[in-house]
Amino acid sequence: MRNSASSGRLPGFLLLAALALLAVPVLSVRMPPVLDYPNHFARIWLLTGGAEAPPVSGFYAVDWAGASTNMGVDVLAAVLGMAFPVSVLAPFFLVAALVLPPLGAAALNRAVFGGWHWWQVGFAALAWSTTLLAGFLNFHIGLGLALLAAAFDPALARLRPAVAFAARAGFAALVLLVHPFALLFYAALLAGLALGPSWRSFGSAREAARGGGRVLAAAGAVAVPLVAVLLLAPALPGAHASAGAIGPEWAPFSLWAKLDLLFSSVRTYRRGVDLVLVGLVAAPALWALATGRLRVHAGLLLAVAGFLVLLLVAPLHLRGTSWIAERFPVMLVLALAAALRPGNLLPRYAIGAGVLAGALLAVSAARTASVAVVWSERQADVAAFERALAHLPAGATLLPMEHTPDAGEQGAPRGRFIRGHGTYWHYPVLAVPWRQAFVPTLFAMSGKQPIRVLPPWDAIAVDDGGPVSVGALLAEDPTRFKAEWHAHPVHHLARWRERFDYVLVLNADMPDGAGPARAVPGLELVADEGFAQLHRIRRDEPAPTENGG
Numbered sequence: 001m002r003n004s005a006s007s008g009r010l011p012g013f014l015l016l017a018a019l020a021l022l023a024v025p026v027l028s029v030r031m032p033p034v035l036d037y038p039n040h041f042a043r044i045w046l047l048t049g050g051a052e053a054p055p056v057s058g059f060y061a062v063d064w065a066g067a068s069t070n071m072g073v074d075v076l077a078a079v080l081g082m083a084f085p086v087s088v089l090a091p092f093f094l095v096a097a098l099v100l101p102p103l104g105a106a107a108l109n110r111a112v113f114g115g116w117h118w119w120q121v122g123f124a125a126l127a128w129s130t131t132l133l134a135g136f137l138n139f140h141i142g143l144g145l146a147l148l149a150a151a152f153d154p155a156l157a158r159l160r161p162a163v164a165f166a167a168r169a170g171f172a173a174l175v176l177l178v179h180p181f182a183l184l185f186y187a188a189l190l191a192g193l194a195l196g197p198s199w200r201s202f203g204s205a206r207e208a209a210r211g212g213g214r215v216l217a218a219a220g221a222v223a224v225p226l227v228a229v230l231l232l233a234p235a236l237p238g239a240h241a242s243a244g245a246i247g248p249e250w251a252p253f254s255l256w257a258k259l260d261l262l263f264s265s266v267r268t269y270r271r272g273v274d275l276v277l278v279g280l281v282a283a284p285a286l287w288a289l290a291t292g293r294l295r296v297h298a299g300l301l302l303a304v305a306g307f308l309v310l311l312l313v314a315p316l317h318l319r320g321t322s323w324i325a326e327r328f329p330v331m332l333v334l335a336l337a338a339a340l341r342p343g344n345l346l347p348r349y350a351i352g353a354g355v356l357a358g359a360l361l362a363v364s365a366a367r368t369a370s371v372a373v374v375w376s377e378r379q380a381d382v383a384a385f386e387r388a389l390a391h392l393p394a395g396a397t398l399l400p401m402e403h404t405p406d407a408g409e410q411g412a413p414r415g416r417f418i419r420g421h422g423t424y425w426h427y428p429v430l431a432v433p434w435r436q437a438f439v440p441t442l443f444a445m446s447g448k449q450p451i452r453v454l455p456p457w458d459a460i461a462v463d464d465g466g467p468v469s470v471g472a473l474l475a476e477d478p479t480r481f482k483a484e485w486h487a488h489p490v491h492h493l494a495r496w497r498e499r500f501d502y503v504l505v506l507n508a509d510m511p512d513g514a515g516p517a518r519a520v521p522g523l524e525l526v527a528d529e530g531f532a533q534l535h536r537i538r539r540d541e542p543a544p545t546e547n548g549g
Contacts, residue, residue, distance in 0.1 A: 012116040014357045015106055018124035018364040022098040025372035026091050030386075031430070033378040033415050033423040034094065036135030038430050039443045040073060041090040043451055045433035047074055048081025048089070051451070055395035059438040063452035068233035070448045072138050072145075072178030086433065097137045098127045100144020101334055107151035108189070108338040112197060112297050118357035119342050122281040125364040126337060128371055129330050130264040133418045134323065135426075142182025143334060146175050150189035157193075161217070168221035176225050180237065183226060185331050188303040190218035192335070195299030202298070211299075237321060237447040249317040258312055265329035268367070269374050269415055277370075280363045284342045284356060293343030300339035307332035322464065326419075374415035378423070381416065384529035385427050385506065386434075391527045391534050392502055394436040397457075399492075399500040399537075400428035402467035406513025416507070424506050424531075425466035431504075440492045441465045460492040460499050468493065470505050471514040473523075481514075497522060497537055505533040 026032060031041075051062050067074070073093050080089055106120035132140055149171035156164040168190065176183040194214035201207040230236070251257065263271075266278045288294035307328045314325040346352025392398060402422065409417040416423060431437040440462045444451040453461040465488040472481040478493035492499070503523060509530045523535040 009116070010354055011118045011121055011357045014118075014121045014361045015116065015124065018121055018361050019099050019103060021365050021368050022102075022124060022127050023095045024368060025375050026094050026098070028372060029375050029379055029382075031379070031382045031427075032094065032375055033381070034133055034135040035418060035421055035423050036137070036426060036443075037090070037094060038426040038428075039441075040093065040135065040137055041086060042429040042432040042439075042442055043074065043449060044077040044081070044089050044093075045086040046451055047078045048086060050086075050433055053436075056432065056436050059454060059457050060432075060442070060444065061452045061454055062450055064450045065234050066444075066446050066452055067448055067450040068229050068236055069176055069180050070138050070178075070237060071450060072141055074450050075177065093137050093141070096144070097132060097140035100141055101147065101330075102127050102144075104144040104147025104151065105334045105338040108147050109341065111151040111154050112193070112300070112338070113295060113341040117341060118344075118353045118360065119284065119340070121357045122284075122360035122364060123337050125277060125281045125360070125367045126266065126333055128266065128268050128367055129333075130267050130419050131323065131326055131330055133268060133423070134326075134421065136323070138179040139181055139327065140330075142175055142179035143185055143331065145171075145178060146182045146186035146189060147334065147338065149175060149186055150193060153190060153193050165217065165221045168218060169224040172222040173225035173228075176229060181327050181331075183222065185335075187219065187222045188306055188331070189300070189335065190222065191215045192297070192299035192301075192303035192339075194218050195302060197297045197299060199298045233447075250315045261311060261325055262329045262332070264326050264419065265333040267419075268371055269418075270370065273370055274367075277363055277367050281360065284345055284360075285340050287345055288342035291345075293345065295341040295343070297339045300335055304332055304336045304339060307335065377413065378415045381413075381424060381531045382427070384531040385424070385430075388504065388527040388529045388532035388534040389431055389435060392431060392435045392437055392504075396435070396501040397438045397499065398428060398431050399496055399503045400439065400441055400467040401470040401473065401503055401505045403505065403507045403510050403512035404469040404471075404514060405507070405510050412507075412510060422466070422507060427506060428467065428504055441467070462489045462492055465489045467506060469512055469514045470503075470520065471512055473503070473520045497539055501537060502526070503535040503537060505535065506531065508533045 031038065046056070046060055047062060050056055051060050077089050077093070084092075102123035102125075105123045105126070106116075109120055109123075110116055149168075152171070153168070156167050159167075172183060172186060175186045194217070195201070195211045196207070201211060263274075267274055285294060311325060311328040311332065314328055316322070316325055318324050344353050344356075346355060402425075405412065408420055426441065429439045429442045431439050432442060438457055440457075440460050442451070442453070442461075443449050443464065444453045444461060445463050452458075468478075468481070468488055468490055472478040472490065472493060473496065475481045478496065479490050481490060481493075503520075508528075520535075522538050524538050525533065526536050527534040
């Protein structure tokens with residue numbers, strides 16, 4: 001009975017239930033307030049036929065030669081788009097980004113320790129993180145695939161070396177297609193598995209040499225697709241970046257900042273709730289450690305240590321890619337969960353493992369419910385945005401702006417910001433599929449996305465950008481607007497009255513820290529829905545002559 005409860009069917013069923021619950025917040029809302037998700041939604045629509053119909057066909061084109069990695073969602077969407085609409089595909093990929101990492105961690109834990117186990121049920125609670133809420137779908141899907149591929153590796157190790165090498169290279173190619181950081185994750189997991197489960201093997205020179213040989217063999221397999229992409233890809237990630245954005249950018253080192261960065265691996269909207277619930281997931285492992293009932297995989301723990309080092313030294317930005325350092329805490333937590341196996345902490349009771357599995361299911365469900373509540377609250381913003389957007393005619397060019405609060409997230413409705421970033425920043429790109437409009441902030445970066453902005457619109461396209469404070473429109477030269485009020489590129493604001501037809505202002509129900517004391521000349525209010533305002537640009541009205549910036 002005890003063995004059945006701890007490694008039989010019950011933990012597997014409860015893990016399946018916890019993973020299924022992750023889909024509830026996604027399927028219960030019109031548009032999740034997930035930062036990059038609207039950009040994925042719009043790009044999927046373009047890839048599944050939207051780019052072929054006018055007027056959108058005059059703005060954007062599908063260009064598969066423009067991307068080499070970070071495109072797993074795009075490739076699969078192009079295939080599945082023949083049978084399913086974007087309203088099905090986009091939520092499917094978000095659910096996959098939630099489910100695959102904890103499922104992969106559970107599969108790897110099962111592969112190295114044997115059997116389904118009550119400990120794995122708590123892995124579903126680890127699906128929620130800052131990078132997930134930022135909408136890094138390819139990144140999270142790639143991590144899940146890397147974990148699943150690593151879970152197959154103990155079986156591959158029993159095959160002929162040539163067959164194992166080819167299989168690993170194939171898995172590596174798939175993972176690299178989805179996201180480059182996922183390839184790094186897969187390589188680290190393979191290295192950890194190659195080093196072996198026991199610390200004793202590191203005390204023997206012969207065993208250490210054998211482990212090193214296995215690591216080199218795994219590294220060679222992983223390197224095959226990477227080298228192929230480096231040599232053959234027409235455009236690599238970072239090809240879109242300007243010369244000034246190529247080099248890495250670090251923040252001043254701060255121990256508190258690094259701890260905060262580590263916490264981002266499990267942070268959602270309520271710091272206290274996150275700490276309590278994740279602490280409950282970690283509690284069984286800590287108790288098992290204290291009582292000598294914790295089994296560990298030594299090699300995977302060394303991989304965890306490697307992720308910790310990378311977390312400490314990683315830059316914030318590199319080659320036009322942001323959120324570099326935030327990626328490693330997620331890898332660390334998933335690998336750590338897979339590397340541990342607590343014993344049954346209630347050995348006197350045959351149902352003890354079942355009780356623990358049920359308790360972890362409850363904790364995971366509570367985390368999912370806390371996110372679902374916030375997403376439901378933010379649908380008021382989505383509805384306001386959609387009502388304002390309904391007045392935008394097809395074929396229009398739309399300039400996204402915002403009220404940038406000088407206090408940042410403070411005082412904002414819960415869920416409207418995540419780690420200083422407005423979760424609404426990419427709502428405007430929904431005007432592409434919903435109103436067939438041009439929006440300059442659609443992701444179409446060479447080396448990353450298989451979408452190309454066509455001339456002359458490419459001159460005002462923004463790489464990885466979002467809305468700028470509406471106060472910039474009062475400046476004589478908006479491209480020189482005070483730097484502290486915009487964190488995004490602003491070159492598209494040059495001659496904005498000539499280039500755009502409408503201005504959409506988001507977060508308009510909050511005060512703008514650098515906003516106008518009076519209305520922007522030349523803008524005619526079309527719709528005011530509180531959170532969202534739509535203005536028509538009147539070109540018959542002269543531009544202001546004073547510098548309002």
